Amino acid sequence: MKTVCLNFQVSLPMTLKRYRFFSMGLDHNYLDDTANRYATQRAARMCYLPMNALLMSIIKEQAGKFKVSFTIDGITIEQLRAWAPEVLDSMKELAKTGCVEFVGTTYSHSLASLTDKSEFEKQAKAHKKAIEKEFGVSPKVFCNTELIYSDGIGEMTADMGYNTILTEGARHILGWKSPNYVYAGAVNQRQKVMLRNYKLSDDLTFKFSCKEWNEWPLTADKYAEWIEGSTGETVNVCVDYSTFGLTNEAPSGIFEFVKALPEAIIGRGMEFDTLEGSATKHQPIGVLSCPHPISWADEERDVTAWLGNxxxxxxxxxxxxxxxxxxxxxxxxxxxxxxxxxxxxxxxxxxxxxxxxxxxxxxxxxxxxxxxxxxxxxxxxxxxxxxxxxxxxxxxxxxxxxxx
Amino acid sequence: MRVLMFGWEFPPHIAGGLGTACYGLTRGLARNDVKVTFVVPRAHGDEDQRFTHIVNASDIETDFCRRDEYTKEIWENLSYISIDSNMVPYATPEEYFERREEWLKQRETSVVQDSWHQRYTFSGKYGANLMEEVQRYAMVAAEVAKAEAGNFDVIHAHDWLTYYAGIAAKNVSGKPLVVHIHATDFDRSGAINPDSPVYQIEKAGMSAADKVIAVSNLTRDICINKYGIDANKIVTVHNAVRFASNTPDYGERGVKQKIVTFLGRITFQKGPDYFVEAAAKVLKRLPDVHFVMAGNGDMFNHVIRRVAKLGIADRFHFTGFLKGDDVQKMFAMSDVYVMPSVSEPFGISPLEAMREGVPVIISKQSGVAEVLDYAVKVDYWDVDAMADAIYALVQYPALAGMFGRMGYDEVTGLKWNNAAAKVKDVYASVLNE
Incomplete structure (x- = not known):
């Protein structure tokens, strides 16, 4: 049976305030509280709260057959606690259903994995602790900041006890291979590598509202048909959570799409599962080698968006x-x-x-x-x-x- | 004695040292019983008018239909000058781009028209349409000279932007013209290009003038050697510096470490590159010194990249363009001030630093070097000497203290009153001729 994994990336960076040279030595508050509060509450109102409520109703309706997965970093948890605690409450409710997976990541949505192993481990540990404290569950799958991955990063996360990692299904890594299978890491071959299907993911985030797109309007039926028609065992759709309500605002019909998706998938004989569940069900079909860091950013799928100049x-x-x-x-x-x-x-x-x-x-x-x-x-x-x-x-x- | 003076900027709306110098000079002239009518494009209404009578050039009506011979001649003579965006004298890049964007959209300066007469509105800022503004300013200048006829004895024009205005006013009124050289095209571009419209305007202004005032011997030599002006016609009057009688309290200084400052437009002329290289050399020996580059300009991004590449960005800070009190505050926070200008006709900023008791390092290629004894003088390209001087002033308090104290005394002796008296002598000489 083909498995569909939905992973939502929740990230609200803390914005630094305008800090002049003249403030040096005098002012040690570096954050723009107004901007951070505004961004957090706007995201809560337009995306997090309505989408969490929708997921909750679907989970109840499907009684265990609908599962989703969240990657939410520590900074974002702090922002929500400060400016929109009701979002955290609804997340906790979701966690209690047992149908929601929380994935491990870096605490600060940092790039530590690219420079400093001990800091990276520290951040992963701090994040795990925060998730356990906040949601009462322990992450088993890892997804690094911006899906950054290399053989070395895979090895580090395997050493930390994460036997599954999610990264980008980058074309230059896969070649002719399909992202819709479970692979084994190149260094620690016991570690399972799950790959994001970027085409199906980007269709949701970037094309859903685009009326010039020849597939517009995208219905849940059509989307389920594409998933059914694609080769492979596990289709991992991983999108920024703001896809629902922010990138595509409510009038675009994105919430109706999500509402109709479970029936469309299950009705075609496919199932939902968490990343952990899918990685357990399906056996790795080969080893995936990735000597240089990849990410989910830009056409190049490399790290030059953050460390390029x-x-x-x-x-x-x-x-x-x-x-x-x-x-x-x-x-x-x-x-x-x-x-x-x-x-x-x-x-x-x-x-x-x-x-x-x-x-x-x-x-x-x-x-x-x-x-x-x-x-x-x-x-x-x-x-x-x-x-x-x-x-x-x-x-x-x-x-x-x-x-x- | 009454003077009709043409400028391009006047405090508080200034982009550089010209406005500051004009202000000091008019105050000094007022003390010497000289009455000044200052013509400036787009007066904003909040200029200090106690010492001068400001005529807003945008308020002067120019009648297109009844153009007289002189303005017609100017219009015809100037209309062929093509607009060359490379010739912008000094402006922040933002202003430049804003003006240029606007200009590209509209293809003309905004002209306010009503049914009775045509009225030109100046942008008052330098831009890609600068040449057009210079022409229009000259036309308005002729109107001003007519309107103010009988109210002035001498015409005084500051820098090339106003030279055509000065010539037009001279033609209309028959009064003698004095042009004041604060900077030349040679300083700005580092070479003489006889095809440059700015060079041509500068040369025309100096040739038409009865007397030329240069702000330093350095500039005077440029006028003689590069512009071929008769040496007898050129008089050097060094700038002075005007200080507020009481210095405001700038509050607590945040950074306790030593601060070495560069303050000025970040352009080729000011030599920002040499400051960066010297900073890198000093930081190798003294990792705890902080360097500040205050200002903006077309080399801004280039300098930031260089600082990043040298790996000194945690000790090298940028403030962007500083206005009003922030300039003085920056001087007051500094332990050493450096002016590494490649070619500086005068350079008033080191004087402002010395007024705050800050020891200064100036390039030998600056006019201000002619009037200062208590300043370290180095060749702008000699970054080793510059680094050496910074190191010494930061490390040896006795040396810095001596320069600070003696420099303060020296700079407070440079009075605009004295400079203005020399300018008045120039006026007297052209009136007697």
Missing amino acids: ELQNEAFSKLYGLKAKVAKVNNPDFNFVWSFMQQASNFYYMSSRWLGTSNGSPFDSSYDAFINYMNILSDFGLELDAQIAAKKPASRSKKAAAEK
């Missing part, structure tokens, strides 16, 4: 250069800044490939984003130095006391 590389290396100092200070306020400074979005806004087109950036240009980020990072670095300097004499006197 000298601005991004400089900011990234300066950020991780502070790691030892953050560990030394080990103060919750500083750890929080360290967490949100690692968000992939910070580097995405510095990308030069957009050249004026909107990439959702709150900044005028990649240069503007870079200057703002570096001002904050510099102030953060100075504050860390001040903390360490303040700590030193204390520890020395302690040592002196011990010697006496």
